[in-house]
Amino acid sequence: MTVKLLAFAGSTxxxxxxxxLLELAVAEARAKGAEVTTIKLKDFALPLYDGDLERDAFPQAARDLKALFVAHHGFLIASxxxxxxVTSVLKNAIDWASRPTDGESLVALSAFRGKVAxxxxxxxxxxxxxxxxxxxRQILGTIQTIVATEQVLVPAAHGAFDENWALKEALPAQLLGGLAARVIDLATRLEPPVG
Ligand SMILES: Cc1cc2nc3c(=O)[nH]c(=O)nc-3n(C[C@H](O)[C@H](O)[C@H](O)COP(=O)(O)O)c2cc1C
Incomplete structure (x- = not known):
């Protein structure tokens, strides 16, 4: 099975x-055999979540984003x-993608249930x-996504990258490899339905 991951940042x-940081993790995941789709949330022009909008005219951008979530086994998220x-842009994207579409039940959570992050x-x-x-981690757990116990934090990040956007310190770079490996391993074990 080829693990399909969707990668996005919480900053636009x-x-x-x-x-x-996300792009370094994407490279690690690809090197370990995952198929990774990278997106920028800015490209989706999501309105702020509004229940009236959802009822009257579910935004196409939200539908498109949700379809991408559904079509992948898991997510790489740097925010x-x-x-x-969390940033408002990231929470807004999660909120839209968590909503039922096309006759789904309120708790279907098809964009998140059984996925890995x-x-x-x-x-x-x-x-x-x-x-x-x-x-x-708490938000994604609430909507049934299995979040890897590994995580990568880069403090003082304004000084953490060199001129080629590589991390200067070896440790976070090593941790990125471990995170990517764990996400792929979990996704393989779960084998959630995709699409
Ligand atoms: C509205 C706002 C709130 C912020 N709050 C925090 C914070 O609570 N903790 C923190 O470590 N940095 C905070 N920052 C600083 C971010 O760490 C910094 O802007 C960082 O570069 C943002 O990530 P980016 O470079 O991916 O955009 C905040 C920045 C903004 C714009």
């Missing part, structure tokens, strides 16, 4: 440290923490985005 800005939690954060603080990743 150009020069995002988390986007750089900064904003004010001690590997989490990372790069932060300018000494704590490496730990609070955001911890919240994200």
């Amino acid at each position: 800005r150009n020069g995002s440290l988390n986007q750089a 900064p923490e904003y004010n001690g939690s 590997g989490l990372m954060a790069a932060s300018i603080s000494p704590f490496g985005g730990l609070r955001g990743v911890t919240h994200l």
Whole structure:
């Protein structure tokens, strides 16, 4: 079985440290045999979640994003923490993708149930985005995604990358390989339905 992973960052800005971290994890996962689709949440132009919008005209961008989630075994996510939690852009994407479509039951959670996630954060603080990743772990667990126990935090991330966007320290680079391996292993064991 070829494990299919969807990779995205919780920051949309150009020069995002988390986007750089994500790309290193994507390279590790590909080297270990996974098929990885990388997306940028900015490209989906999701409106803020609104129940009226959901009822009257479920946004096509949300439908497209959800379809991508459904079509993969798991996720690689690198996100900064904003004010001690997940970023609003990431939470909004998760909220839309968690909603039922096409006659699904309210608790179908087809974008998340039985999927696997590997989490990372790069932060300018000494704590490496730990609070955001911890919240994200809880959110994904609530919607039935198995989150790998491994995670990669890069503190003081503004000084952590060299001019080629490689990590200067060996340890986080090694941890990225371990995270990618665990996500692939979990996805293989779970063999969730895709599509
Ligand atoms: C609204 C906002 C809130 C932030 N809150 C935190 C925080 O709680 N903890 C932290 O470590 N960094 C925080 N930061 C700083 C981010 O770590 C820093 O901007 C980082 O570079 C963002 O990731 P990016 O480079 O991937 O965009 C915050 C930044 C913004 C814009």
